[in-house]
Amino acid sequence: MEDNNPPPTKPRVVCCIGDIHGYITKLQNLWSNLESGINPSDFETALIIFLGDYCDRGPETSKVLDFLISLPSKYPKQSHVFLCGNHDFAFGAFLGVLPNPPDGSEFCETWKEYEMNEEREGWYKGESFENMHLQGRRWAGNHTVKFNAVKGIDYKGSIYDAAPTFESYAVPHGSADLMKAVPDEHKKFLANLVWIHEEDDVTIKTEEGIKRCKLIAVHAGLEKNKPVELQIKTLKAKDTRIPKVSALSGRKDVWEIPQELTKPPTIIVSGHHATLHIEGLRLVIDQGGGFEDRPVAAIVLPSLEIVITSYSSGWKRRMFCESGYP
Secondary structure, three states, X not given: OOOOXXXXXXXXXXXXXXXXXXXXXXXXXXXXXXXXXXXXXXXXXXXXXXXXXXOOOOOOHHHHHHHHHHHHHHOOOOEEEEEOOHHHHHHHHHHOOOOOOOOOOOHHHHHHHHHHHHXXXXXXXXXXXXXXXXXXXXXXXXXXXXXXXXXXXXXXXXXXXXHHHHHHOOOOOOOOOHHHHOOHHHHHHHHHOEOOEEEEEEEEEEXXXXXXXXXXXXXXXXOOOOOHHHHHHHHHHOOOOOOOOHHHHOOHHHOOOOHHHOOOOEXXXXXXXXXXXXXXXXXXXXXXXXXXXXXXXXXXXXXXXXXXXXXXXXXXXXXXXXXXXO
């Protein structure tokens, strides 16, 4: 008797890559480890989701953007998603590539709620500041407090540690010359970054076997106590009226999965938090890649394998570790 049931479709490989922060060697090493560690046919057709924060802190933001921009032509069968991180948002705000507020308001309206911080954070006051989004002014400013007590290191120029990004384009920190120095293809890349990405059918390995889920990728996470549909609508619209976008820059308020996403089950994957945290379907993939001696991390679905590369004084390592589903 002929079997009319088609064979089960092999789950597509999904790679989610955490914060890079201007470290091109870490990124190159991580990519090599993914390419060598995943079955070639699976890697060739993988969905690659970059979780944001490509710039600042590390010395080679310009080269990182060149690498990312080159991927679709080098790997044409892959799908690539480039999420916007809070650092990328601020970089884009300074360059003037953010979409205009949808209600026709001016970017300077975003300053009002936080003006008490302007002097301490040393907001940018140079060319084109008059109608620049709050985060652009903060990004290119000169922080009056030089030591970051939370991180235990000095600020690199601004509260965003943006000085290395300026330097990667051979421009002094805080100079309006950066607006001309950044190539058009980099500006286009920043302008096209998405604030959220959804996938309806992603597979993940559990103790009960392969589980099919929806996936939402967003740099920091979704707010637990706000309607998810409204949050997603706002993020897809890139609503730049908002002075600080919690889904890109929040901490405790975006850590957990909103209750309404537990049925049907939804994976939420983010970077941003400088930690590696896997709890159920909440995946936080950022091992502090913005620190010189800490790795850039990735997670591979459905296996939940973690790939980590670290770079310090020319040293690199590759590590796969199985992360069990609780």
